[in-house]
Amino acid sequence: GRAEVEAADAALAARLVLAPRATALPDQPHEQEQPDQPEPPPPSDGDPGQDQERELEDVVLDAARAALPDDLLKRLGAAGGLSRHSGKAAPIAHPTSGRPAGSRRGSPRSGARLNVIETLRAAAPWQRLRATGGAAAAGLIQVRPEDFRIARLKRQGRTTTIFVVDASGSSAFHRLAEAKGAVELLLADCYVRRDEVALVSFRGKTAELLLPPTRSLVRAKRCLAALPGGGGTPLASGIDAAADLADAIRRRGGTPALVLLTDGRANIGRDGATGRTAAESDALVSARRVAAAGLRALLVDTSAHPDPAARRLADGMRAPYLPLPRADAALISRAVRAAAPSSSA
Template identity: 50%
Template sequence: MSDLGLITALLRADAGLGGVILRARMGPAQAAALELLDRVLGPGPKLHPTMGPDALDGGLDVTASLAAGELRRTTGLLARPGPLRLPMAERATPWLATRLAAHLDEDATILIAVDEGIEDEAVPAPIAARCAFHVTLADRAAAHDTPVAGTCPAGVGVPDDIVAQIVTLAATLGIHDPRGPLLTLRAARGIAALDRRGTVTLTDATRAAELVLAPRATQIPEPPAPDAAPEPPQPQADPDPGTQIPEDILLDAVRAALPPDLLAKLAQKADRSAKGTGAGAKRQGNRRGRPLPARASGTGRVDLIATLRAAAPWQTIRRRADPVRTGPIVRKSDLRHRRYEEKSDRLLIFTVDASGSAALARLAEAKGAVELLLAEAYARRDHVALIAFRGDGAELLLPPTRSLVQTKRRLAALPGGGGTPLAHGLRKAQAVAVTARRKGMTPTMILLTDGRSNIALDGSRDRKQAAADVTRIARALRGLDALVIDTGKRPEPALQSLARDLNAPYLPLPRADAARLSQVVGAALT
């Protein structure tokens, strides 16, 4: 909260800074911050992260238009005065983020975006790039002083060497968006204006860099080597002591202001799979879910209000062509159909190797890990299915279900022994996944095996043919989200090749117990 008073004064003096992103869960800190912003910047319209174009930009008022016999439009929230407030900004739809970004570009409007996300949830990039300040609040409210706004920043000059230093610093921090250094220069001019100075100083630039550039950093700059010999200073003609910047002062100041968990966040982004969030996929339907804007093409229920909106502008022309008709004249081309968006249920297909080699090595640990994962899946209300392959084939021990007790009972009774019909297990998982997709689920296969496939699809004990069958089925499963866990004592090259064919992560866990297996798999799924 120590920086929020200065940020509020800067936004009041210069709306071109875009706004501020407050990362804080619901609590005293968030309430105190929003109360300060409302008191200094004034009240404004409150947005919703899923609102559509009619609420933002205004639309046709059907009731008033039909009553008056001419078009009547509603006023959108973007036309109202005052700063915009967007709670739960991390849930903003792509359309809303793009529309707000365009509005901030074309109009000097302040946006207060409240980020209440957890872990890696964040405000969409179009909004984050246009808000100069990103503030992470503590769990409790703190005292703060609100600076008094000074003169307009437009009349404040910036020395050329400060401009060059800020641009270089942005590149050093891995900030490639030009808005970063531009907003930093604008904030530095605002800080100088608050102190009633006509020129930006090194102190102003340093403070602005701490506020604007530090939260945007994507890499941590390395400090200079201690044993490096300093280069002799180059002679310059009468440098101005008021604008001359000592080397690395800005870099040291910003390095001290970097978020303490920046390394962990960067590592998490690097390790995170790009295949999805681990939740059920979004899909469109015509019966239930979150409403989407109506469309002309479709076979669902007719949206009466959207249909009347589409027909209203043509009423004058249609009445001239057909003066006998009374009431609204609606044509087939005016029909608009309802659309909805919902998240499908996720199905975790556990495909467990119960062959002799797995039983001797890791079957007990695999059972324990699957049991722990099943408990987590039950808490998330995921469906689970259990497939075991051993001997000469694979068996669906448990169809897709949410019954945790039944799943544990089937898993405990899972025997071990016999050959390794990996191809049969993959083919059974493919059949379960196809059926699940037809029922509207999002299937994910978790394969636990040591990779020593020795039974072909025709039942023969031919390792070469078995490997060819595994490769063929894996390529057919390439569109399915999957996770390959090597439970053998040492990494198996055949499983690495299988993971590449499936386009799935490969996790060799030679010495992990059941808890470690469950932890790694849970992290990969989420």
């Protein structure tokens, strides 16, 4: 019902129409040193249209950056929940709380709940051998410590989503910004689901645990915003660091899940040596370690085009593969300008 197109309209168009279709884009130039060039002159005050165009492009890019499937973490949960070795969390044994899960031999002195019925069943076959003295004459059942059966209870551990972010320079910096935007969306989803989150990044020659498991959305966003980019891609180290953290979470009874955001192009090996072939081989070994441990995982490909290296990595982890949606902000802004009424009309 409006006569003019506003920035919000372009943002909505990017989210609903262009982002789901954005699978093929021009190749991004490789990073290389450029000769010093004079900075372009600042825009004149008499050209408000140029400022509006720049602002519109930024808004559209942000909106396209946020276009991720709503059920992404639900897919991750469904990807591996069949058994302990398929990614299901280990049950936490607890002496007094949880749902019944059978019984086992043990002593109630530790505070565990005695399962009376199972204890009597264990004692019943031995009554003839134990039928001596006054207890047998009185028809009493003789129960000995080895007959004790205590209730086995278990409760499900809290889910911890570990975000593993490729902050290297193998992809353009705006793709790192888009990856940050994707993580922010998933962080909000984790907060709603009451999940804990952790953040691991890798760049240069090492991986780093930037944020231990926490439920603080503010801390997670602040840590993510301060994440720098550039340097080599020690992909194997990043996956190993996430797998080690996931193993520690499991030992505490939690349910870890990995979300790896990378273009899959490793060039730093596990030993810190440079070399793409060896580095990619190390990364694939680390990915298979994730699969062997039964960890639930999701790989988000942050490259400009869906990359075979990232897909091989996802296959190695037995993880779903998702190319990060991206829309061309300049193309959108040109379409908006063409649809907008002329200023001379």
